[in-house]
Amino acid sequence: MIRYVFSRLATSIVLVLLATLVVFLIANTIPGDPALAALGDEQASDPAAVNAFRALYGLDKPLWEQYWRFLQRLAHGDFGRSISSRRAVMADIIDYAPATIELATIAFLLSLLIGLPLGIIAAVRRDSWVDHLARAVALIGVSAPTFWLAFIMLAIFYGYLGWAPGTGRLDPIAFAPDRITGLLLIDTIILGDWETFRDAAAHLVLPSIVLASATIGLITRTTRAAMLEALSQDYVRVARAKGLLARVVITGHALPNAMLPVVTLGGLAYANLLTGAVMTETVFSWPGLGRYTFRSAVSVDFPAIMAITTIVAAVFVLVNFLVDMSYAMLDPRVVKK
Amino acid sequence: MSNGWISRRELALLLGAGGAALAAGLPDRVHAQARRNTLVLGIDISDTISLDPARMAQYTPPMTLNAAYASLVSFAVGNYYDPIPALAESWSRTADGKALRIKLREAKFASGNLVTADDVKWTLDRVKHLKDQPALYNSNIASVAVVDPRTVDIFLIEPGEPVLGALASTTNGILERKVVEAQGGTSAVDANTTDKATAWLNDNSAGAGAYRLTGWQRNQQIQLVRNPHYYGGMPGFERILIRHMSESAAQLLAVQRGDIDAAFNLIPEQIQTLKGQAGLRVEGLASLDFVYLALTTSAELNKALAVQEARQAIAAAIDYNGIRDNLLGGVATRCAHFLPIGLLGSTEKTTRDIGPQQNLDRARMLLQKAGFPDGFEFDVSYGNAAVSGLSYAVLAQKLQSDLARVGIRMKLNPMDQVNLRTQYTTAKSTAVLTFWNPAGVRQFSWATATTERVAARLRWTPPADIVKLVKDATLEQDLAKQEAMWVEYQRRMIEVSHLIVLFQPIYQTVVRDTAKTFPLTASGYQVELEKARP
Numbered sequence: 067m068i069r070y071v072f073s074r075l076a077t078s079i080v081l082v083l084l085a086t087l088v089v090f091l092i093a094n095t096i097p098g099d100p101a102l103a104a105l106g107d108e109q110a111s112d113p114a115a116v117n118a119f120r121a122l123y124g125l126d127k128p129l130w131e132q133y134w135r136f137l138q139r140l141a142h143g144d145f146g147r148s149i150s151s152r153r154a155v156m157a158d159i160i161d162y163a164p165a166t167i168e169l170a171t172i173a174f175l176l177s178l179l180i181g182l183p184l185g186i187i188a189a190v191r192r193d194s195w196v197d198h199l200a201r202a203v204a205l206i207g208v209s210a211p212t213f214w215l216a217f218i219m220l221a222i223f224y225g226y227l228g229w230a231p232g233t234g235r236l237d238p239i240a241f242a243p244d245r246i247t248g249l250l251l252i253d254t255i256i257l258g259d260w261e262t263f264r265d266a267a268a269h270l271v272l273p274s275i276v277l278a279s280a281t282i283g284l285i286t287r288t289t290r291a292a293m294l295e296a297l298s299q300d301y302v303r304v305a306r307a308k309g310l311l312a313r314v315v316i317t318g319h320a321l322p323n324a325m326l327p328v329v330t331l332g333g334l335a336y337a338n339l340l341t342g343a344v345m346t347e348t349v350f351s352w353p354g355l356g357r358y359t360f361r362s363a364v365s366v367d368f369p370a371i372m373a374i375t376t377i378v379a380a381v382f383v384l385v386n387f388l389v390d391m392s393y394a395m396l397d398p399r400v401v402k403k
Numbered sequence: 404m405s406n407g408w409i410s411r412r413e414l415a416l417l418l419g420a421g422g423a424a425l426a427a428g429l430p431d432r433v434h435a436q437a438r439r440n441t442l443v444l445g446i447d448i449s450d451t452i453s454l455d456p457a458r459m460a461q462y463t464p465p466m467t468l469n470a471a472y473a474s475l476v477s478f479a480v481g482n483y484y485d486p487i488p489a490l491a492e493s494w495s496r497t498a499d500g501k502a503l504r505i506k507l508r509e510a511k512f513a514s515g516n517l518v519t520a521d522d523v524k525w526t527l528d529r530v531k532h533l534k535d536q537p538a539l540y541n542s543n544i545a546s547v548a549v550v551d552p553r554t555v556d557i558f559l560i561e562p563g564e565p566v567l568g569a570l571a572s573t574t575n576g577i578l579e580r581k582v583v584e585a586q587g588g589t590s591a592v593d594a595n596t597t598d599k600a601t602a603w604l605n606d607n608s609a610g611a612g613a614y615r616l617t618g619w620q621r622n623q624q625i626q627l628v629r630n631p632h633y634y635g636g637m638p639g640f641e642r643i644l645i646r647h648m649s650e651s652a653a654q655l656l657a658v659q660r661g662d663i664d665a666a667f668n669l670i671p672e673q674i675q676t677l678k679g680q681a682g683l684r685v686e687g688l689a690s691l692d693f694v695y696l697a698l699t700t701s702a703e704l705n706k707a708l709a710v711q712e713a714r715q716a717i718a719a720a721i722d723y724n725g726i727r728d729n730l731l732g733g734v735a736t737r738c739a740h741f742l743p744i745g746l747l748g749s750t751e752k753t754t755r756d757i758g759p760q761q762n763l764d765r766a767r768m769l770l771q772k773a774g775f776p777d778g779f780e781f782d783v784s785y786g787n788a789a790v791s792g793l794s795y796a797v798l799a800q801k802l803q804s805d806l807a808r809v810g811i812r813m814k815l816n817p818m819d820q821v822n823l824r825t826q827y828t829t830a831k832s833t834a835v836l837t838f839w840n841p842a843g844v845r846q847f848s849w850a851t852a853t854t855e856r857v858a859a860r861l862r863w864t865p866p867a868d869i870v871k872l873v874k875d876a877t878l879e880q881d882l883a884k885q886e887a888m889w890v891e892y893q894r895r896m897i898e899v900s901h902l903i904v905l906f907q908p909i910y911q912t913v914v915r916d917t918a919k920t921f922p923l924t925a926s927g928y929q930v931e932l933e934k935a936r937p
Contacts, residue, residue, distance in 0.1 A: 102825050108539050224656055224660070235623065349650050364820065364821065
């Protein structure tokens with residue numbers, strides 16, 4: 067088992083580095099010049115200012131040296147300075163990551179809370195109204211464009227009905243709590259500031275539903291398919307023949323065996339939610355990493371792009387690693403192979 | 404499969420688990436608390452990367468900086484060439500003509516301390532020595548000398564060249580030396596490496612503006628509170644919150660619901676939907692920005708565009724009124740050339756008198772003269788972006804159809820903004836459809852751009868007479884004479900026809916009646932928050 071863990075870890079690190087190398091090479095083939103993008107019109111026309119800017123960010127160095135310096139800094143946990151925000155990329159990420167982590171986690175929990183039961187019931191009661199409902203939910207969730215859904219939700223629940231608050235993480239005139247973790251729900255609990263907790267929670271409702279919509283669909287469909295497969299197996303028939311309670315057959319026999327694909331999907335879905343919230347964050351003016359990623363990309367902010375790539379690759383690799391580990395626990399045959 | 408595998412009760416329980424998760428979050432809404440005395444502005448402030456005046460070079464931070472800092476002089480709305488007093492009570496040339504002597508009014512910083520000549524010198528020295536973008540605007544300032552606590556001399560490199568426009572910029576907002584020094588600020592020659600005050604100035608201010616900056620959460624919100632010591636009288640609101648809202652649709656909903664008092668980034672269609680709604684009004688003001696078509700003059704890039712008459716034919720084929728009235732719903736104006744309306748020598752009358760007008764017969768005649776009777780082909784590059792709610796793609800298609808009427812074939816070449824900027828700045832574009840947004844209100848900076856850096860981008864060598872005209876007009880002290888010279892400059896440039904201004908947008912802001920007075924300005928900071936009143 068230990069050997070398995072180490073071999074998986076080593077592969078993971080190589081994978082992350084490969085991902086950064088690929089992105090570095092792609093980013094450098096873009097014809098746009100980040101120095102010209104970052105400087106004002108007058109400075110951009112001043113060769114001395116442009117050269118000074120390039121030197122400051124190491125853009126005047128050969129490609130291999132730029133990448134080598136990136137690796138050196140990475141070894142020290144330093145992502146360098148962002149070209150567009152002009153401060154340490156790490157400071158930007160520390161600023162923006164909590165908003166995304168909070169949103170993605172709530173969206174993920176929401177996906178599980180809705181997707182799992184809906185998928186299970188849809189399988190158990192195949193072709194009933196619940197199954198049709200599950201199919202409709204999945205179809206809408208997967209196929210509705212995020213920005214469209216976000217605007218519709220905002221227009222109905224905020225604009226028309228007034229049930230939900232508007233965009234942002236808190237009401238405009240609310241005072242943000244002192245930063246401890248940056249996760250508002252956690253910070254307000256630690257501080258015992260329940261009014262702000264309710265405000266933050268209310269602001270999370272619409273964006274998390276929007277962000278979760280596609281994942282709910284995926285989890286519902288996958289759970290349903292896996293459960294149907296499990297329910298048709300001989301051991302389930304035997305369990306039923308023994309006269310076991312329906313609940314015991316479903317939760318004790320079928321469900322654990324149906325969980326393998328769901329765990330894989332769930333892991334990837336969480337990684338996706340963490341890294342793919344650009345649209346939701348844009349519409350809801352959510353100060354998270356999604357917007358930061360987008361802005362870094364359009365301004366060809368190399369240090370920020372490289373940092374985000376490393377983080378995204380690491381998140382995916384880590385999640386995959388955890389999924390693999392859980393496989394090993396759920397199904398011991400994996401390790402033996 | 405309703406054969407008892409799962410009971411109805413269990414089904415309800417399972418479904419309920421999902422529903423409960425939703426309901427738990429659903430709001431018992433934290434609703435409008437006491438919002439009176441708080442002005443909330445909804446605007447996209449994602450470009451804000453610093454609120455240190457001496458390091459600022461973006462589009463939206465001036466709004467905050469103008470509220471938090473007072474400059475020496477300012478501009479009245481509509482007149483952006485004749486400055487009015489702010490912290491400076493009066494000014495005049497020194498006897499030898501080498502400096503501008505400025506007499507300060509008795510004004511206090513937000514701390515309650517008096518604004519002194521020493522603070523002015525320290526601020527301007529710091530801007531210079533930080534060597535960031537704002538230092539370029541002050542390139543004509545040689546040095547600053549304190550005469551007495553309320554008098555300061557600003558020595559100029561080119562004594563005839565105007566400097567008040569630069570002093571009016573929010574990048575020259577006066578800082579309280581003692582406070583900023585306590586936070587690591589310095590105005591020493593090596594300030595670019597030793598000054599440590601920017602981090603503090605990003606969250607706090609040390610100015611004499613109507614409000615005091617008390618916090619900035621990136622991509623979320625900027626908070627300001629009233630400065631009771633403001634020299635212009637008690638400011639209208641206790642607090643101002645500049646709320647980041649990246650999407651115009653979200654701004655629309657928020658201003659309708661009363662969560663924000665003003666929405667800055669609505670597109671014309673959204674503004675139409677608000678017309679006649681109680682409690683809301685639309686404030687509009689011509690900006691000093693404009694959208695223009697730049698044409699290369701290099702035969703290497705395009706043989707036809709190297710010929711002046713061919714470029715003039717393009718200017719004569721464009722349906723300017725159609726762009727303004729149909730594409731922009733009339734919410735725009737047009738300056739004759741590179742000097743926006745609001746500057747000296749640029750009015751709507753100037754545009755009518757000397758600006759290019761659509762005349763297809765003349766365009767065909769010019770094509771004949773240029774030696775391209777059947778027209779010609781050229782590539783135009785533009786960014787994947789929009790200005791005033793109008794995308795460059797739609798604008799380019801309109802130009803394409805206008806030019807096709809005289810046989811000129813315009814090929815569309817959309818690209819990302821960074822790529823566009825790189826190509827244009829390095830003089831590799833045949834033609835570019837883009838936007839001019841000046842860094843500060845300095846009349847001559849528009850004109851010198853056309854004879855210097857923009858000229859280089861279009862591979863154009865400006866004739867000596869135009870260069871001299873710009874120089875003379877810049878130095879001319881008599882406003883009437885100066886005005887005539889700027890008109891002549893525009894006339895000469897229109898002949899060259901490598902820069903064709905298409906429109907100057909009128910920016911519209913939707914304001915709730917919770918802000919009865921809300922004076923917009925084109926001075927760069929969008930609204931005079933110091934004069935806003937409930």
